[in-house]
Amino acid sequence: MEKSLIKPFIAKRVAQEFTDGMVVNLGIGLPVLCTSFLPEGIHVTVHSELGIVGQGPAPDEANADPMHIVDAGGSPSSIVAGGAFTDSAESFGLIRGGHVDAVVLGGLEVDQEGGLANWIIPGKRMPGMGGAMDLLVGAKKVIVAMEHTAKGNPKILKKCRLPYTAINCVNMIVTEMGVMDVTPEGIVLREYNPEFTVEQIQAATEAELIISPDLKPMA
Amino acid sequence: MRNKIITAQQAVDLIPDGATIMMGGFVGCGSALSVIDALSKSGxxxxxxxHNDSSKMNGPDGDEYYSWAKMIHNGQIEGYIGSHLGTNPEAVEKWASGELKVDLVPQGSLAEMIRAGGAGLGGVITPTGVGTLVEDSPLVRGKVNYDGKDYLVMKPLRADVALIGAYKVDKLGNVWYKGSAQNFNRVMATAADIVIVEAEHLVEVGEIEPENVMTPGILVDYIVVREGK
Structure with missing residues (x-):
């Protein structure tokens, strides 16, 4: 698959998981693209962990208020009509308290027990965990949206080698190759991108995939 | 009524070398910009x-180093407790080189640890961080299991001084924050021995309706009206 098409392809598929009225939190990068692909008639409330319930799109320069309204990355943001600002304690109370229906985050590694590593590569990339650990523990559904491999190496592993962001947290993985559910039995491939064979998907995955009896092409 | 209004420089005079300082704000947004600027020039x-994060370069106020990024740049900070450094590459470098001692905790745990510090609680029992490197943090008291679920017990946090960034403050110190700028300010205003509020606008008592006061003035020791920003 052509590199530039991968992220929108994944975001579009993730957006199909959203149902009307859901509260969703979207990580920086690929996940925020999901709102561009919402199915017809589906409206979601975007929660941003620094304290926005009902986050709107990034404003143009004329409408930006960077001294007062920013997103979780510190860039100018906006709020929709009917939205609310909260402080950090209440915002994370919403997260841990199960009031956020789904979180979509990228990943460096995911494992077959639902562990996710995405916050640190010791000695190389050390930004800190920010709000990711709370989101993974608290959101009702955790969707990892990421490219299937990194430089050809599998990212879906038997066990994460990088430090965990959280254990036993991932419910679903969406990549350019397929859609997978993390279950107590292991990772179930339930949709595949017809550009790839199941054998190719398994070859790009360290964890042993369980092929769903209802396997179908990604729509 | 005691006059709480002081200048940014007088605020700096209240902060001794080696102090523990909480600074409200999120990547600089909602921070006490002129007090922090004066502190960065104080020596x-x-x-x-x-503070939550390491702020960033090129602030919307036009400064090369935004908010506490100045203090990180100047090497004034020995130890830092927060959740994220990624917005400021210089902070990551100083951490990697050992110049900056860093204790990272999850962002939601940080907010609650400060809240606990200000609310007289002995800790925070949270599922966040279980099974991760956070378990090894000196800010974790231990791990407990209640009703079949694992939790970490996080220490409460307090500081000598809290620097609060606000939009409006009245002369008694009642505060109203604008937009997402309340972030960590509200909990930090409860958790320090000296609380200094820097606001963009000073108003008369009563102009902020009691229902809209977001930090009660009893928590606020000093008020600075934003200078030159």
Whole structure:
């Protein structure tokens, strides 16, 4: 698959998981693209962990208020009509308290027990965990949206080698190759991108995939 | 009524070398910009600071280093407790080189640890961080299991001084924050021995309706009206 098409392809598929009225939190990068692909008639409330319930799109320069309204990355943001600002304690109370229906985050590694590593590569990339650990523990559904491999190496592993962001947290993985559910039995491939064979998907995955009896092409 | 209004420089005079300082704000947004600017030029240091992140370069106020990024740049901070450094590459470098001692905790745990510090609680029992490197943090008291679920017990946090960034403050110190700028400010205003509020606008008592007061003035020791920003 052509590199530039991968992220929108994944975001579009993730957006199909959203149902009307859901509260969703979207990580920086690929996940925020999901709102561009919402199915017809589906409206979601975007929660941003620094304290926005009902986050709107990034404003143009004329409408930006960077001294007062920013997103979780510190860039100018906006709020929709009917939205609310909260402080950090209440915002994370919403997260841990199960009031956020789904979180979509990228990943460096995911494992077959639902562990996710995405916050640190010791000695190389050390930004800190920010709000990711709370989101993974608290959101009702955790969707990892990421490219299937990194430089050809599998990212879906038997066990994460990088430090965990959280254990036993991932419910679903969406990549350019397929859609997978993390279950107590292991990772179930339930949709595949017809550009790839199941054998190719398994070859790009360290964890042993369980092929769903209802396997179908990604729509 | 005691006059709480002081200048940014007088605020700096209240902060001794080596102080533990909480600074409200999120990547600089909602921080006490002029007090922090004056503190960055004070020559004081060896601070232990508590703030969510490491701020960033090129602030919307036009400064090259935004908010506490100045203090990180100047090497005034010895130890830092927070959740994220990624918005400021210089902070990551100083951490990697050992110049900056960093204790990272999850963002939601940080907010609650400060809240606990200000609310007289002995800790925070949270599922966040279980099974991760956070378990090894000196800020974790231990791990407990209640009703079949694992939790970490996080220490409460307090500071000598809290620097609060606000939009409006009345002369008694009642505060109203604008937009997402309340972030960590509200909890930090409860958790320090000296609380200094810097606001963009000073208003008369009563102009902020009691229902809209977001930090009660009883928590606020000093008020600075934003200078030159």
């Amino acid at each position: 004081k240091g060896h601070f232990h600071t508590i």
